[in-house]
Amino acid sequence: MIRLDKVSKRYPNGHYGLVDVSLTIRRGEFIFLVGPSGAGKSSLVRLLYREEAASQGEVYVDQFKLSTLRRGQVARLRRQLGVVFQDVKLLPQRTVYQNVAFAMEVVGASTRDIHKRVPQVLELVGLGRNRENFPHQLSGGEQQRVGIARALVNNPIYVIADEPTGNLDPETAHEIMKLFVEINRRGATVIMATHAKEIVNQMQRRVVAIEQGRVVRDEVRGVYGYES
């Protein structure tokens, strides 16, 4: 379970990313974070994997209480999560395969498991034939899918995706969304910040809308609700 309790995030320059946000996400949920650009979706997401710390309030992820997390435990928290970053964060000097394998090496997986698992995941996101390409040899959408593969490769309990379909054409976006649905069906909790109106409307899942750092709407079977 993920729980935000009256969380505010104030950045060093004085800007507020989140204001007094309370939110509970249960295991197995599929939840969309929507809202205009600059609303605070990424701010919320970054708190979950502890790239940023809350300025006020408390964030809980399962047994982890994030404000008092010791350094060594941050790694353990992050291993529960598969994160697709809004800015993708691929390593430019590594191939597609290495970029994904890397996430498994980090958690100490065996070479055999890596050899077995990485091609599977790359196939899953439709990059089976780009294994040896470097990120700069890929399109924006393909890079995004490498990021998704990396987030999924360790079978995380929570998948946190910040606009994972931002650069994808509707067709591919749809394929990727099906992938997330499948992962969710197998038990993973999916938290996705997105501007993909059609998909949100069509999926009929929980929608949390954020505006100017505040939660303004939280619906179990919600719609996107903005003109995109």
Added chain:
Amino acid sequence: MNLNGIGYIVRETLRNLARNSWMSLASVSTVAISMFVLSFFLVLTTNLNHVTTVLQSQVEMKVFVNPKVGRLKEISLLNKARHWPNVRHIDFFTKQQAANSLKREFPNQRDLVALISKSNPLFDGYDVFTYRPQAIPRLATRFEKDPIVHAVVYEGQVVTRLAKLSKVLRWVGWVVEGLLGLATLFIIVNTIRLAVFARRREVQVMKLVGATDWFIRWPFVLEGVILGLLGAVVADLVVDAGYRWLTGVAAIALPFWPLASLASVMTQVLLFTLIGGVFVGILASLVALRRFLRV
């Protein structure tokens, strides 16, 4: 850390060294240069110590026995004094032997030879060798207390000055070596920091996907150790060759100058540079990484 982990670390390290091969070369050279300076100093101190020991072993004290004391008493003091602390070695000489050695030393001094041949005015006595020159004054008093002793003669000031000098040199040595160590550390810290800086994105992403600090550190630490060791080995090779050459030249030019042996010099140099290289490499990589691990 399991086997996969070790494989990962080694692969990462080699990849990093190869990727930054110019940088690696540069840091190995800097390490080698500072290790060479360190070695130079080590060679110097080893040799100074060597000269000091050689000189100390030549330092002696002469104890003269009253005339008309029986041989038995002389021998009994000899046997007693052998067990006194700091006594390395004692030679007993009779006044006849003293006269002979004088004659040998100054064969052209006719008057002298005639004088000591007629009625020998010299004394029986002992040549006393000590372990430490500082011990000589105390031993001298101890001999003087014995009723059969007539006089004790030693080069008091030379001995104590030598001891003082070697003490000062040792201190200067530690200070200079400490400063050099710091300079070396500083250089490696900066080289590794540049290497980490070039890969800060990678470090950041690693942390974000759940890498522990040590998982990230190991390759850099190993890299630091390899850089330190390679630099040390280069310096060691140069010093070895250089010292061989020096001993060869000195054997001809200064045959009486007591140079420390190659083996004794190289054990010092190897010990300090290799341990120093590893130590500095580890420390430098840890210091260099600190800032970048805060993600």
